[in-house]
Amino acid sequence: DSGVTQTPKHLITATGQRVTLRCSPRSGDLSVYWYQQSLDQGLQFLIQYYNGEERAKGNILERFSAQQFPDLHSELNLSSLELGDSALYFCASSVGTGVEKLFFGSGTQLSVL
Amino acid sequence: DQQVKQNSPSLSVQEGRISILNCDYTNSMFDYFLWYKKYPAEGPTFLISISSIKDKNEDGRFTVFLNKSAKHLSLHIVPSQPGDSAVYFCAAREGNTPLVFGKGTRLSVIA
Numbered sequence A: 001d002s003g004v005t006q007t008p009k010h011l012i013t014a015t016g017q018r019v020t021l022r023c024s025p026r027s028g029d030l031s032v033y034w035y036q037q038s039l040d041q042g043l044q045f046l047i048q049y050y051n052g053e054e055r056a057k058g059n060i061l062e063r064f065s066a067q068q069f070p071d072l073h074s075e076l077n078l079s080s081l082e083l084g085d086s087a088l089y090f091c092a093s094s095v096g097t098g099v100e101k102l103f104f105g106s107g108t109q110l111s112v113l
Numbered sequence B: 001d002q003q004v005k006q007n008s009p010s011l012s013v014q015e016g017r018i019s020i021l022n023c024d025y026t027n028s029m030f031d032y033f034l035w036y037k038k039y040p041a042e043g044p045t046f047l048i049s050i051s052s053i054k055d056k057n058e059d060g061r062f063t064v065f066l067n068k069s070a071k072h073l074s075l076h077i078v079p080s081q082p083g084d085s086a087v088y089f090c091a092a093r094e095g096n097t098p099l100v101f102g103k104g105t106r107l108s109v110i111a
Helices: none
Strands: A005-007 A010-013 A019-024 A030-037 A043-050 A053-057 A064-069 A074-078 A087-094 A108-112 B010-014 B019-025 B033-036 B046-053 B056-059 B062-067 B072-077 B086-093 B103-111
Touching: A010 A019, A019 A087, A019 A108, A030 A074, A043 A064, A043 A074, A053 A108, A087 B086, A087 B103, A108 B033, B010 B019, B019 B033, B019 B103, B033 B062, B046 B056, B046 B062, B062 B086
Parallel strands: A010 A108, B010 B103
Antiparallel strands: A005 A019, A019 A074, A030 A043, A030 A087, A043 A053, A064 A074, A087 A108, B019 B072, B033 B046, B033 B086, B056 B062, B062 B072, B086 B103
């Protein structure tokens, strides 16, 4: 158990809909990262938050947004969903920034039908 | 443009033998490299890492080698065990930037 909690584990929705993925980092970790793993793709970095502030942005679509709340949990919002958004979404946390050891949650499997 | 490449999607090895997983990168500014292991229905877990100032790092059965001139790193597992069967991701970082991952290599260790 990494200590990172992601909910829900599975999500099935239709095109055009909006969903919210939730992540609770390990106790004491201030950084939260979101990664997307599509079929035959590696882990694509989406966005990082550190202590409530956006720290780094990767290949995140404009239809996607995220935030980190004062209690340090984070939410990834995906809107106007398309078939190609179907993927495994991982959240990871670390104590600070630039720390090599990320602790990953077990992921949310999103299926857009 | 993939900065971290794992060109072998899968690898099959006999139990007790050596497993060698390879990774190439294009960004010469990467200064830290890591390997993560992932079992089905779980998130990736950290396995071993190496700084760009070193060329080898060992941890038990796992050794990572870095060849900076070739922009290549490899993970050696000796001896391989059935429990090592998993997907292995190579990752790299430049300074304090987020980790960049490869697509992964699925290792199957056959008893």
